Amino acid sequence: MSTIVLLLITGLGLGALYFLVASGLSLIYGLMGVLNFAHGSFLTLGAFAGWEVARRLGADSWAVFGLALVVGAGVGAAFAALTELLLVRRLYERHIEQVLVTVGLALATVALFEGAWGSDPEFIEGPAWLRGTTDVAGAPVPNDRFLAIGAAVLVLVGIVLFLRYTRFGLIIRAGVENRAMVTALGIDVRKAFTLVFAVGGAAAGLGGVLASQYFGYVSPHLGAQLLIFAFIVTVIGGLGSLTGAAVAAVLVAVLQQFANYYWGYGDLVVVLLLALVLLVRPSGLLGRRA
Template sequence: MNVFLALTFSGIALGAVYFLAASGLSLIYGLMDILNFAHGLFMTLGAYVAWDVASHLPASWGAPLLFVIALVASILGGALAAGLTEVIIIRPLYGRPIGQILVTIGLDLAVVGLLLGGFGSNSLSVPVPLWLIEASHVGGLSLPNSDFVALVAGVIVLVSLELFLRQTRYGITIRAGVENRDMVSALGINVGRAFTLVFVIGGAMAGLAGLLYAVVFSGDLISPTQGDSLLIFAFIVVVIGGLGSIRGSAVAALIVGLVQDYANFYLGSHPGMAEIGNLSVVLLLALVLEWRPRGLFGSTL
């Protein structure tokens, strides 16, 4: 039972990271009909900016402070990369949806290639406080502290995103745009600004997801291609949750995280089944599509 509870906890933490990666993707798709392949790149860039900033600051500042700065840097790095992408290469292609997908693919390949050339394919280590590697004891369970960080970050982002989308003028514009973009621009509201804004928000969450994924699940290591592998799971979460729905992304992220975690533990130890966690997630996707092609919370497709 304890094992099951511990697994559930780490599955939820994994789901929190998937949520951060997927919600921006879902929002961008909902508003702009773009399948943003560069989202994986934003995750990778967030992690690399964080690494770069943290490794240039004096170690005497102490690991906890450096880690907080790295978290902020990953958010800003992802947001900046996404904002520039939208303004420079997405904007010239409004009205050409396939073209927009293709440029994000090209951008991802090009910049990942650049990172591979600049940093090599080997992983780099992000400095983290010792506390993060340790575990806390809660009611007889030993739970990794890094999982708590991911969980707290996921909850904060979910709550603030919901508040932003429901309470602020910009948020309401975005939601209206997801519902009916033509109507919003017919009312004289500048939808172009909302496009840039969702990219910046999505990029910020992606950057954070990139760093947290490294800290929580890959032993503080970052590599140029990590974002691309995380992106596939983000896609799966978005399709299962329903394109354009933040709540759908949150629920689907939890389900995907849990399924992957359980499958890895209970089945992955058998020979030749090391990848069963990843496979089970794809199987889940196929089942959901058979049963409900528009996803759990999707309205139309």
């Protein structure tokens, strides 16, 4: 019983990280049709920024950890917004080229991170509570799982509220639905593009700081590692669907944890799940029919 609880909560924590990456991917794809391969780099840079903050100001206080989260999210958002302004915007409406540009950016930035911080993982520290465990139904659950789950729920609620109750959210939702019509009504959708990139980058940067706590290290390959599963989550959930991404993130991560524990090939099970979903519902769980 306690093993199942532990696997379940660990899976939820991993799912939270997948969701933080996949939410941005899904929003960006939904609005602009861009598959963003550089999203992993946003996450990695956020993780390194948070790590630098913690290293300089003392890692074990909560105030510094909070600052690290804010800085990580801010750096991710700034990097993402710059990517959109300088690279993606120039290739408006040319989807394949946009993908290619983000691929090039991902290759170049990972190499740059390796040059700046070394290719080996750097082990990190944080507030003492995060290293401890809490008993849930007899299972000692590491506390950082709860933090990741809480943050992901907050981000989900925040993005949903933002999309539903703000003017920019309205424009983004309308743009996902029918971009040509929004443009025809005289609304500048391009501002929304930058904004969506920034929101996605902030979620990824936040995810970077949390992922480095979850795994216990930062490395230049942290982002690429999570990105592939985030892609799978986005396809299973349905491209462009935020709720779909949340459901699929939990499903994929929990399944992966259980299969890893009982069978040892969790990553393969995830790919099989993807194949199954595509055979039954090519548009994903909550995606609109193409």
